[in-house]
Amino acid sequence: MELPSVSAIEAESRQLALAASPFELHGGLCGWLAGGGASVREWPAKVLADDALPAPAAGGALDELRLASAAQLADRSFDFALLLPEPDASLADRSGALFEWCRGFLGGFGLSTGSRPKLSDEGAEALGDLAKLAAAQPQSDGDEEDEEDEEALVEIEEFVRVAVLLLHGDCVLAAQHRQKLN
Template structure:
């Protein structure tokens, strides 16, 4: 299965607040982390999965042990699905990772980035099924697996800089996978392909 991307950006659905989704998931019993949810979704879509919002919710409920979302949580998750898919279909380089705001503690942001990467790998593998991918995609997935283990020992200008570098690498490497597997416009693919893996935070 493949995903068709438009060449011109369109109007995006309303974005979702990280804190609002975190609160909703906590109210549901702490079923998941917002970055885990987004990483899993991005992995599925990047593998070319043609999902409706309802199918996405069913996938997510299965991943969480057949839990049922209340209506406000289901609406937020559907909104996140619509926003993320529209970002990808816009063909723009402005896609975003769903991570805590920059004013949150660096340790929390670093942990969320690792969670996003691990969940992306899970969703991508599930969406890809048994299809083969290029060496480039396999290399990015290996990078994501390494980044999923990153930790922040302290908060300093240097570790903040490294976090920014790593998160930007992840964002553009994600675009590179989408370009390879689903066929983003060439300009996006080239920009993403220029990135090299930065030093990770330890």
């Protein structure tokens, strides 16, 4: 399943008065799901820790975002995708969105797992690295964007994608495996 467009998510977010960017929302949703949170239509209330928020419309962009994200995380083909700006956006915009995504992820993950999630050593290290990315700020060196910066951003995006799958494996897939054994 493909993710809905950033503009569609943005439009529905404005209608629901959600105080987060599409990137932070997707990160929060993925953190919630990766930590074992339920895939429910009321996910913005869970992820943003505000029970007063309305549930998105069934079949709307935010509901499609939830369904696609849950399906991608559960799929064993590693086709999980981050919602980020188009590749032709500026490096500062894309890196800023990635850092927002990571901040959202940490919030949603913490809400679903609590303060002491059961993580592998690799999972704990990945979570620490995601926290460092969440604290980062995009550098604005004017219009100077070079190929090294582009390559570095692509590598960081891939790291984040794999880290999310690792954490989902630790918190959701490992728990499901333990249940099957019992």
